Amino acid sequence: MPKKTKRSAPRKRAQKLSPIPPGMRTVTPYLSIAGAAQALEFYKKAFGAKELSRVPMPDGKLMHATMKIGDTTIMMADEFPGSVLRAPANAGTTTVMLHVYTKDVDKLWAQALAAGATVSMPLDNVFWGERYGQLKDPFGHLWTLSMRIPMSAREREAKRQASVAMMARGEHPGREGPSP
Helix, strand or coil: CCCCCCCCCCCCCCCCCCCCCCCCCCCCCEEEECCHHHHHHHHHHHHCCEEEEEEECCCCCEEEEEEEECCEEEEEEECCCCCCCCCHHHHCCCCCEEEEECCCHHHHHHHHHHHCCEEEEEEEEECCCEEEEEEECCCCCEEEEEEECCCCHHHHHHHHHHHHHHHHCCECCCCCCECC
16 A cells, blocks of 8 residues: 655745836836925826825825826935935936827927926927927926927938037027027
8 A cells, every 4th residue: 555645735825026016117217306295296287197106294295106107107205304315496407307208299298388397498390200399397307298200301301400500509409599
């Protein structure tokens, strides 16, 4: 008679935990903002952002929040003393632009302006075959809005030459006179 072996109870398989949370991508922008709660409301109006989470402090500042614009998640928090991150409003500049591709750039452009964004570079057809412009939000972050458009090779080349000539003069689209 064969020897009976002990069978242990079936083990529950440990669910493998993904190192990247569901819905997130490898790189996620994280904004430091002076007035993050107000900025979140602005982004809803300007870009149709959907709020995913909010972790408020007792004083109303946001320790952390996430929103989604289209298929992209963006994180944010208020600027806090001791943090290495500075909000553009307090740093006096920003080193990042957030680029948004959209199906109707003219509509999104008008929506962002109506919400309080200001023009940094007017919306125009540009030499790389897009309708493109730059906006500054009320919190100091720069946004570029764009959509691909059909353009002839002649139109692209004329736009490219105009851009090269402008930059050779030390000018930047959307700015008066030479760049600092």
